[in-house]
Amino acid sequence: MRIKRSVLLTVIGLLLVTNILTLIFSGKGEGKNTESVASIDGKDITREEWLHSLEDKYGKEELKVLINRKVMDRLALKYDISVSQKEIDREFAMIQSAYNVFDEGTLQDEKDIKSQIKADLLLEKLLTKDVEISDNELKKYYEQNERVYSIPKMLKLKQIQVPDQAEADQVLEELKDGSSFEALAMEKSTDQKTAPLGGDLGYIPEDGDILTEEAKAEVKTLSKGEWSKPVPADDGYLIYFVEDTIKKNHYSFKQVKEQIRRKIALEQVESPMRAESFWDELDVDWYYGEERTK
Template sequence: MRIKRSVLLTVIGLLLTTNILTLIFSGKGEGKNTESVASIDGKDITREEWLHSLEDKYGKEELKALINRKVMDRLALKYDISVSQKEIDREFAMIQSAYNVFDEGNLQDEKDIKSQIKADLLLEKLLTKDVEISDKELKKYYEQNERLYTIPKMVKLKQIQVPDQSEADQILKELKDGSSFEALAMEKSTDQKTAPLGGDLGYIPDDGNILTQEAKAEVDTLSKGEWSKPVPSDDGYLIYFVEDTIKKNHYSFKQVKEQIRRKIALEQVESPMRAESFWDELDVDWYYGKDQTK
């Protein structure tokens, strides 16, 4: 499983596009295509013009994504292939430990990421279903790369940054009175990177260097759902909230054996890692023609 930050961003972008198109096209109806959605110097832009523009820009990719979802579902039934929640959670934990230094590009919706992980695992299984790798080779790979299968303890944090102690105390009072940490972060945090995200810092590895020693010591005393006392920083004071925790874990060879088999097998498979590789098998025909699958 090899999901990079850029891929995650693309995934979320496509998901957002899907939602937008669904909302827009669900509004289509008799007489609606000629209604005005904007005007320039008194001249209207009609809903029909708008929809044509959206179809030209997003239509092909959205139709391809829809076909691919249907293709994967059909093939999963045909070959009796499934992806367990345990597999998805393991891949998600490994992605978080591999890529989660603070970066807005990583702070994506967990549900969407796990949905993409499931789709990618299913595709990997389909592409490699007929490839056999000896146990000796699998064991050798595991022993040479065992560090990749150790997940450090991680904490999913949100933060609120304020300029002085009095404002920090006011934040604590509002939290105790029942205010949402996320809402307060968006409204009152002075940190420009995390405030628009509700203070979200993502998953912070225990062995990372993102937090100061004082902040780490304070966060280590917290349980899920608790917030910290104000911690001094270069820009004032920080209040942290523990949204989730992942325990340190080391995956045994038995637990990741199938994952390793797929990884090695994918290097031997000639077909590109795309759902379109299976279109011929299911005799897919679409609006853009046989030569337009790329």
């Protein structure tokens, strides 16, 4: 299956770099570079020193991201290559079915993940545009890996864990009064892993082994936007909230034929799967000279 954890790791890395630089440079202006951002025993660290350190640490990677986006856009126009929303949604569903509970990658913003999926698919298409694979080989791969293209029903859940029934009842009352489930999870949940995330469990298979049988039976009765009654757990009670669902699906050979072609083709191409592989084609020149892959 061409569903890569690297997609998720890339998203996390890019979000970290982009958010840091956006936060810092959005406040940059005349007179601000000499202001103090910290002091040690009366000695200041200036904004200029801070920005210089950030540029040294993150500047090259962020510039590379910006260049690669432009490169992909130009090449997509040049070769008339596009990525449909249907393709993006299919990859997203397959990623969520493969990597779910407590995986911080899957708990990133859906929009950012889908944006990276689109870039990843576009790069795959560019790298494999001239590679032909016979239908027989494609069908053989599909038949050998058909289970990969079966997606179970997925639930995007949030949870609030509390120590006793009384606390659970109090949470339910606050939810009925209009309180945010996410805010209550951050305030009241005793689960250290999900509380800082607003109770987010990510996407999990409805019939997987992540939930107890009692919890599974309860969440199956819920629709999107509904919360459960308190479910007994080892450390008290759990209240679940269904934020989103992905329907069970089995992708036909026709639906994933092109995806399979790209997977097999990528194993044959000599170029590494990086947008930098196309820099020479567009005569890219940048601040860091020939340092493209470091």
